[in-house]
Amino acid sequence: MLRFNLTRPAAAFLRARLDLTPEEEEIARFGLQIILYTITGFFSIIVVGWLLGCMWTTVTVALTAAYLRLLSGGAHSRSPLTCNIIGMAVAPLLGKTAAITAPFLTSLTLFLAVAAGFVLCLNIVSRLSPVDSPAKPITSSEQRRRLRFLSLLSVLLVTVGQFVLLAINEAPALVLAASLGLWWQTFTLTEGGHRFATFMDNLKERR
Amino acid sequence: MKRFLYGMLPACFAVLVAVAHAGVKPACWLIIYQPEVPKVLRK
Numbered sequence: 001m002l003r004f005n006l007t008r009p010a011a012a013f014l015r016a017r018l019d020l021t022p023e024e025e026e027i028a029r030f031g032l033q034i035i036l037y038t039i040t041g042f043f044s045i046i047v048v049g050w051l052l053g054c055m056w057t058t059v060t061v062a063l064t065a066a067y068l069r070l071l072s073g074g075a076h077s078r079s080p081l082t083c084n085i086i087g088m089a090v091a092p093l094l095g096k097t098a099a100i101t102a103p104f105l106t107s108l109t110l111f112l113a114v115a116a117g118f119v120l121c122l123n124i125v126s127r128l129s130p131v132d133s134p135a136k137p138i139t140s141s142e143q144r145r146r147l148r149f150l151s152l153l154s155v156l157l158v159t160v161g162q163f164v165l166l167a168i169n170e171a172p173a174l175v176l177a178a179s180l181g182l183w184w185q186t187f188t189l190t191e192g193g194h195r196f197a198t199f200m201d202n203l204k205e206r207r
Numbered sequence: 208m209k210r211f212l213y214g215m216l217p218a219c220f221a222v223l224v225a226v227a228h229a230g231v232k233p234a235c236w237l238i239i240y241q242p243e244v245p246k247v248l249r250k
Contacts, residue, residue, distance in 0.1 A: 014223075017216050024220075026245035031223030033242040034230040070233040076241050135243040136231075 007032040037080050041087050048092040057177040058095030062087070064158055064181030072129035072151040073138075074188035075197035082200050094184060098177035110175060111166055117179045118159045121186045125151050128189040158182055 011029035014020060020028065042062065049058025077083045105113070130147040132138040138147070159182075162175045187193045231248050 014216060014220055017213065018220055020220070023245065023247045024224075027227045027248060028220055028223045030230065030242060030245050030248070031225075031227035034226050035223075037242065080242075133241045135241045137249075139249075 007036060033080075037083070040080075041084055044084055044088045045091045048088045049095050052092050052096050054092065054095040054099040056095075057098040057173050058092045060174045060177035061094045061098070061181040061184070062091040064178045065091070065185040067158070068125075068151065068154050068182060068185045069188070071147050071154055072125055072185065072189060073131040073133070073147070074185060075131070075193040076133040076135070077197050078201045086197075086200055090184060091181075094180040095177055098180055099173050102173035102176045105172065105176070107166060107169065107172070110172055111163075114159065114162050114166070114175065114179050117183055118155065121155050121182050122152060124186050124189060125155055131189050155182060 007029050010032055011025050014028050015022075015025040045062045046055060046059060049055040052058070077086060102110070126148070129151040130138055130144060138144050158178055162178050165171055165175050188197070227245070227248060231244055
């Protein structure tokens, strides 16, 4: 199975050169993974969005979903490669959907879609977030409460931004893209989102 | 040049430690994948 293994030799190199302890090597590796996977993830999403001619709506979907995910967590894939493939497929697909659909929607229809999505997201996020993972468990109930509150606040902030754009009649495609990003991220909090991540992992491992 | 690059390694390590500490706070750093947090950084 194909795996990214760049971080392990790089951390081992740092350990040898700087005489690090095994714990320090693990910290350096974790830092490297965060930097490398973030850059490759967003770069691949932007490239696919650009190739499909919907770069800005794709970036909006990815940033909105990533912003909420920082606080709410969500379903996890077991490998960074599967993560990249899902991101490369889903964000540009939703970005393209927003770019194609938005010109056919009136301001009122868009307003109703954003408002209905907001109520649904708020309901699901308040019940299910934060969703943690075995790789990064949330052990404190205080932190859990704080992340849930911040998740709800971030849904509210994104929606306020969307309403402002709608009020000044600007960028309807980006407004719709932000909603699709929120809806996608909210979906990853649900049982269906977890099943989807597991399905993608199993699909990759069968090949 | 090689000496200069090796001289930068402690600064690189400091940046990685800062990123790793920042990466512990949010619920999830990336869109789907979550690298395993080192035990020493878990509270």
